[in-house]
Amino acid sequence: MATIVIFGASRGVGLGCSIGLPDPGDTVFLISRTRPPSLDRSDQITRIWIPADLSIPKMAATTVSEAIGDRAVDFLFYNAGIWEKDAFEPAYSFEQSTIEEMEQIIQVNLLAAILCTHQLIPNLKRSVNPRVVYMSSLxxxxxxxxxxxxxxxxxxxxxxxxxxxxxxLRDYRIPVTALNPGNIAAEIDYDAGAEAAVQTYDGTQIPMQDLVLLLRCLRQLTRVSCVKEIDIPAMPDLYA
Structure with a gap:
């Protein structure tokens, strides 16, 4: 029975991981600003919601640390991420981005990741097989x-x-991994299955189930194995 911490757990990949990553008997701490729908599931997994606004990194880090207490953390997955208006679209314009928008992106995607991890290092040290994974991007x-x-x-x-x-964390044998995916079919409900994502996007977007399988693989490795980065483009992507 493991303890998993997922940041950005209320929708998209974080929501999918809150369903597919834990095993029966595991405890999952779900960090998000809005209530995660996975709290309503009955599947022998204990899910605990920690309401936190990651755009206020210092407050979020303190909130998370106090809620988890001195419990050992076996798997930390920082998945929270936001982006600019019209991002990944031809309409995107750096000149049209506001200072407030850019500041919030850096706070949620980067500063909160640093501060929250910093507060949970003692918890990771208490685990017999800890691992940290960050959701980056191509x-x-x-x-x-x-x-x-x-x-x-x-x-x-x-x-x-x-x-x-x-x-x-090398001396403590705590592996840290960056997951770098391309476009993800995060709008397709996780319970709909991978094939629904493949058919909807004609194989151009990565099913969330593929990411969950990779994370489950990382969970099963011993702390001897260090997986530095995993790049995951869809096959039609130029990175493939």
């Missing part, structure tokens, strides 16, 4: 061609956090 890779400035900067920075944090 946009955060070198020369990705992504024009969304704040989002790209946050994802590129998150990869830097992963590599630096790995060094900080």
């Amino acid at each position: 946009s955060g890779l070198d020369n990705s061609g992504a024009p969304e400035v704040a989002n790209t900067a946050s994802k590129f920075g998150l990869r830097g956090v992963v590599h630096a944090l790995r060094e900080c």
Whole structure:
């Protein structure tokens, strides 16, 4: 029985992971601003919602730390992420981005990830097989061609956090991984299955189930194995 912490757990990939990642008997702490629908499931998994606004990183980090207390954390998945208006669309314009929008993206995608992880290091040290995974993006890779400035900067920075944090935690044998996917079929309900996502987007977007399977694989590894990064483009993507 493991304890899992998922940031950004109320919708999309975070919601899918709150359903597919834990096993019966596990406890999952769900961090989000809005109530996660997975709380209503009856599947022998204990889900505990920690309401927190990750756009206020310092307050969120304190809230999460106090709620989890001194409990061991076996798997930390930072999935929270936001992006600019019209991101990934031809209409996106850096000039039209507001200072408030860009600041919030950096706070949620990057600063909150750093501060919340910092507060949970003692909990990770208490686990017999801990692991930390951050949801980055293909946009955060070198020369990705992504024009969304704040989002790209946050994802590129998150990869830097992963590599630096790995060094900080090396002596404690706590592996840290960056997950770098392309477009994800996050609008397709997780319970609808992977094939629904494949058919809806004609294979151009990654089913959430594929990401969950990768995370479940990471969960089963021993702390001896260090998986630094996983790049996951869809086959039609230029990165594939």
